[in-house]
Amino acid sequence: MKDHRPMRMSRYFLPVLKETPREAQIVSHRLMLQAGLIKQASAGIYSWLPMGYKVLRRIEQIVHEEQARAGHLAMLMPTMQSADLWRESGRYDAYGDEMLRVKDRGGRDMLFTPTAEELVTDVFRANVNSYKDLPLTLYQIQWKFRDEVRPRFGVMRGREFLMKDGYNFDLTKEDALHAYNRHLVTYLRTYERMGLQAIPMRADSGPIGGDDTHEFLVLAETGESEVFYDSQITELTFGDREIDFDDRAACQAVMDEFTSRYARTDETHDAALFAQVPEERRRTARGIEVGQIFYFGTKYSEALGATVQTRDGDSVPVHMGSHGIGVSRLLGAIIEASHDDKGIIWPEGVTPFHVGILNMRAGDAGCDAVCEDLYAQFQAAGLDPLYDDRDERAGAKFGTMDMIGLPWRITVGPRGVKNGVVELTCRRTGEAEDMSVSDAVAKIKAIYAGI
RNA sequence: CGGGGCGUAGCGCAGCCUGGUAGCGCAUCUGUUUUGGGAACAGAGGGUCGUAGGUUCGAAUCCUAUCGCCCCGACCA
Incomplete structure (x- = not known):
């Protein structure tokens, strides 16, 4: 935290509100406004005031440190994208009204990035041609925009949000699943450092596509999702254990340990399976999603021609996955999980x-x-x-x-x-x-x- | 996108029904007294009542349009 300097409150900008802001319905939104962390600029869009910005940067820093530990490489892609790549992947028409579309002065179709599979795959295909350059995981922490029909709950469901999005490129499915496991390990560490218990739960892949996907949920009464889990899962912690991220068995063991108990959201809940959990360990609660990992194979690499040459000289599409952490949303989640009647x-x-x-x-x-x-x-x-x-x-x-x-x-x-x-x-x-x-x-x- | 609500001082609100030149609390500024859990008194500043039309001698108030924000639902990181 070397960028931080001690501060006298008389010189700080901390507009604490004594009265409850009218628009805030849930506790994290109310406390963020009252504590002077954010100021709403427009529906689902916020300015981050000095102290809120400080927490945001702190969360970013933890994310960066844990990604670096696993050998993942930070980069930065633009917020404005050309529609061309999205036409190439087929998602331009598939994505729907949540994607904010604009035209530039030349009449070209542009969009504000809701996610960056196309961009990062384009970077990859332009520069990587050999299996020798794999594995590779690139990520960024960048502002995204999704034009939610009904933004609400402050930064928990804003239209503009800061997100860490990471993308792995691997030669085989097995390699890509190791990347998947590696991300699970980094995410467990990341959330724990933030004072959160985030439980990996089997999830739906939604518009990103793919078969293997887990969401990370923080338990909180105000969570947007109903969750069902075996109480044994909340007894697991990552702690100080040292993990060699190149050790496939070690990463797989962590994956197995943290996903072997029943833990699902209402989207994937299976009542019959849940019934097999001993009754005294069955829990139903609410959770806030703070991250998600996907393996989606060659969906984008095939569409965009992201291929590498194998040892045998064959050209094959790379296996990919994407991995997200809702950085700005985490402030809300942390406050939901950690507050009392006096404040944060x-x-x-x-x-x-x-x-x-x-x-x-x-x-x-x-x-x-x-x-x-x-x-x-x-x-x-x-x-x-x-x-x-x-x-x-x-x-x-x-x-x-x-x-x-x-x-x-x-x-x-x-x-x-x-x-x-x-x-x-x-x-x-x-x-x-x-x-x-x-x-x-x-x-x-x-x-x-x-x- | 369906249904509902609200835009009046920095924040929270009253006034609107029944038109007559805008008010309360907190905050801010000055002064005095206070000082271990959101002080008291005295004084001061701050609003073209979201915007645009219309009705009227006169509109925060009535009518029309429009913009913005919020809530419930459907949807979603």
Whole structure:
């Protein structure tokens, strides 16, 4: 988080709303508006205000780090595409009104990217001709647009959304299924680092096409999908295990482990199969989809002529899959899964600031000095504090800090300063403890050392 | 895309039925007093009432059109 610098709230732009915005129906949307993370620009389209943008970048960073770990290569493709490639794949007419179509000044058909199979396949076919260049996985994190009939739930179902979309190119189906497994592993790690439990569930392939596909769902009461699962699945965690992404058996083992229990959405639910799960382990709940992986074989490589030469000199279409993570949607999902009646509770992995420093008496020489000291020490430790130095009432400051949901808060008041202590409070549990400045700094450093 | 609702100050709302030159709370600015869970008092600024037509002596209010946003459903990452 080297791009982050400590910040004084008096100089920050944090338009916290005291009243509930009228349009927000679900808790994550309401809290994102109230905490000053986003501002609606148009139906399903949002501006990301400084603190919301910070969380968005943090989520992107985690996605990038986990993709890099698996050897997947980041790139960036355009938001505006020519219709030509989509005519070549046959999807221009198939896609429907969700695709935003426009004409440029020359009358040429253009579209705002809803997904990039065609673009990435075009990059591939122009540059890769030999089996020796495989396997290859390219991905991007880019804004997409789908002209939803009825956008709602804030960033959970916007029209414009930030998405990680990755594409694997492999010589054989077996190779491509290894890529599929590899993605499952990276996704499990990614979500866990964000403080989420996302369960892979067998899914429908929809307009992308293909047979093998899993969706990743975060359990939340406000989820859009009804889900059915074996309670054993929620006991699985990825943890610190080291995975060699070139080890097919290891990746397959993770796939088997995380998909062997019954876990399906209402789209693919099979009541007869579900009935075989012991009754005490059957669960019905709601979930938010935060990612999906597909293997679709040669659908696009055949249509677009993405072929490679084999060792025998044959020309064969490559086996492909695509893999998505709803980056902007994840903010909503995280908040749905982590909040209380006072506001957001950010997991340490994605929090916009590591710790809040709350000066109870701005202007008091003793309090100011202790706050400045904390601020400097966190900065020196590479941590990113938010210092509430405003001349506000205590209640207003506590209210703001609770609303924006920083996981740790240090309260500095005249009473404590006199006794040489500050108060460290955990946002999630509300537990508070008085301790010296150096102990508070050490404790925060220790908490973030493992994240 | 079917059904419904709403556009009045930065935010949340009243006023509209029964036309008469716009109001409340919060927020903002000034001052004083306050100060460990969203302070009190005094004062101040801020709105061509979504837009365009029409009716009328006069329209936030009535009529027509149009744009935008929201909700339910169908659809979907």
